[in-house]
Amino acid sequence: MAMQRRKLSNPLALAVLVTLWQKPMHPYEIAQTLRSQGKDATTKIKYGSLYTVVQNLEKHGFVEVADVERAGNRPERTVYGLTDAGRQEASEWLSDLLAVPAKEFPIFETALSFLAVLHPDEVVRLLKERLKNLEVEAVSGRAALAKLYETLPRLFLVEVEYQVHMVEAQTEWVRGFLEEIEKGSLPGVDGWRRFHETGELPPEFT
Template sequence: MKRRKVSNPLALAVLAELLIEPMHPYEMGRRLKEHGKDRDIKYNRGSLYMVVEQLTKAGFIVEHETVRDTQRPERTLYAVTEAGRAELYDWMRELVTTPVHEYPSFGVALSLLVVLPPAETVELLGRRLETLTAQAREIGDSIGQAREQGVDWWFLIEEEYRLAMREAERGYVASLAERLRDPQYDRMWQEYFRGTT
């Protein structure tokens, strides 16, 4: 992956929002939340303002104008620069084409799973499976409702991805729990577990 002047994923979202029109950071945050981007991009008001400052220093956005109306304090609107536009497209192309190794917390748990007793592990995986099933149903229902309301498919792709990931994890968790119920696996695990306690 290319080293970037500003590498926070929130910066990517800010650049994308500013492609639409110049806006104030508060408006960017409102739109990100309204469009459900806060499910994929972690941020708060402070981090949003910090990213706006970093993008400004990098030359990717500029102060466009200062707006004053009678009901609100003075607000600075920002706009994307040509350099910012180029950075957005380059970064997006890289993210779409290049898989990267991520460090999901469940992967950490799986790498250390042998510290738990086998019977407890199977029970915990069963509870995870219930949660994943409920989440997959909720996401599927949400996608279905959006389609019924005429929402275009490209507005649903991140939800479709979330659903696919939940379904893949459901399949894996169910398979793992089944393997751990096998007396052979259980015996090997029990022997290991006895050796560590």
């Protein structure tokens, strides 16, 4: 099953559609709602970008003007509501994202793919530093999650739970990889070390 090509692909657009599913809102209220519900931990939210996203959603018929609020001397605020097409788009988009794995390109994977240009001892030093940071992040993430569980149902915290699990999984992998380098059990580590000590590329690397 291939993921459908969408008219809008910015994750913030999906966040806006799902937020408007709750009730019609003006852009500032959408941003405040996303932040109050902790969605800024998974979606980059900038008011300027949000307003552009809302305009694009309106252009494609996914949202529509529901009201224009006027309060005293304050500027008018346009309230947007979700259209039937917007509900369908949000539902189909979310279904695609949940069902179809998408290839992502995390920068850490890029760094790992080129780590052989550094000396093994330097890689060990850097990964130990990363491991320390990951361990702190995992502990603080667990503590924050426990606090959130006190006020919110788990259903609304699954993305935070997933983030914590991913940090813990990376922590475990980095720890194991470090051990392989330090013990010399990583296949090719001797040739890797020789390359940095002699400048000669081992035959097994060509």
